[in-house]
Amino acid sequence: MASRMPLRYSKKVIELFRNPVNMGPMEDADVVVVEGSPACGDMIAFYLKVRDNRIEKITFESYGCAANIAAASMLTMMTQGKTLEEAWRITWKELDEALGGLPKIKYHCSALAVGALKKAIRKYIEEHGIDAPWLPRKKVYEEEAVEEYYKEKEQLYQEILGSEKKTKESKKEE
């Protein structure tokens, strides 16, 4: 059951929300990643153009709150021109700091953005068979966080739609 909460956004968040940088889809992207979903209320897309293991161009789209839009935009600013390795090393905490500190309840916005970017980098490296000894074989925190977040949301969704879904499933079994 939802209760409201006050949100204290930094000037940086509002500024980026107002004038997002690197916004919009990219026709000739080498890798595109979409994380989150409309049902979650957060959804981020990143479009990356990579040359010689360097992010030559990165753009974003975001369906979500002001923090979500600002986080995605800020992350594109932090990674544009960086090597894949440098971009990989950015943590959600660093993004949060760059945004002037998100309200605690909005931490998942920077985790979602960083997790989505890491997924894009991992995908690109795997698909292109690039030798990247710095890439951990196990998923890191942000990648896990993105998935955990879905699970929670999915569970919630299931609970609310529970009765309806159950009847559908039982019909199938019959």
Place this chain on the structure above:
Amino acid sequence: MREVYLDVENSGFVLPEVLEAMKPYYYVRGYGNPAIPHKPGQEALEVFDMVSEKVLEALNSDDGNIIFTADDTESNNLAIIGYSLANRRKGKRIIVSSIEHQSVLFPAEWLSKEFGFEVVKILVDSEGFVKIDELEKSITKDTILVSIGLGNYEIGTIQDLKAISEVVKDRNPETVIHSDATSAFTWVPIDPDKLGIDMITISSHKILGPKGVSALFARKGVRLGRILHGAVSTQPLRPGVENIPALAGFGKAIEIALSNWNERIRKVKGLRDTLMERILGEIDYTLLNGPRGDKRLPNNLNISFLYVEGEALTIELSLRGIYVATGSACTMRELEPSHVLIAIGRKHEEAHGSILFSLHSRLSREDIEYVIKQLKEAVNRLREISAWKPGKEVIKPGEIYRGGKHGK
């Protein structure tokens, strides 16, 4: 920049006349404790009596008790907890609708957890009307209290309380009915005798009166227990010093609302209808939440803007001088969308894009024109940014798109 306030549902500004009515009671007269027999105390007591009378007049009743509290949340808590605990020997079933305000749902849930009450939530249809046949079935001998709001605070649905009370009293004449009429007060006539209800919550800060004062009406004979404990002074059920200046303001706000009733409602309903028809007609991918016509509070409008998230839209509109609220999860403590919108069958992604416009008498046609123009621009801008675009299937969590074909 023009500023348009469209959120009286969550609180509002005070009319200048109301503020003037309050001022003297801070330092000129009536600033004493109304339970003390000196002049400033007696003047305070006069205000207390006068506003009690005004509330009874507004509720068209002459024999109820009025308990003034600090907020609508407190009034609802007093009604639910104060009644249930004082009458728990009669039975332990409490019935509420699934779209009640948290200040009704949470105390009921607390009673269930701490005192073993059984709380039944009655479902609503897609417009937010309580399913009366289901309500009927759930009334037992054990049912001591039913609490159903008169006008929903989020989607404006006006319940047929007369039909509800007939069904309830027919099954169990002992069952007491409470109604949170906070959002309906001054927008629809409230008459406890005609509606057949026993307790009513109303509040000052949603009718352009000051914050910090609300009233609970309780029919004579409805036995309530205290939920606050301390030195009893003016009000046996509510210890503590009354907020006399705020009471004076509440009284003035009621007086104004009663004096301009027809003309105010006609005007606000006209503005609301214009806003509604133009948004639904001129902005794509919009959904009306709640009913149309006379079964909706005349100052309430709730619309979901798909492909846009409500918190972002609220902030975007605020930067343009337009102040609204949203049922999106993003403004909520638990990151869940509004339970009211989910209860009427809205999907999460539809609830996330919902905007609540609650209007008042001090708006003009120009204000509404401004809102429509700015709203179009705001929605367009955020839809441009959005990763969720029309025509695109709802992307399932965890799905990854590769290559340059995304979004076409």
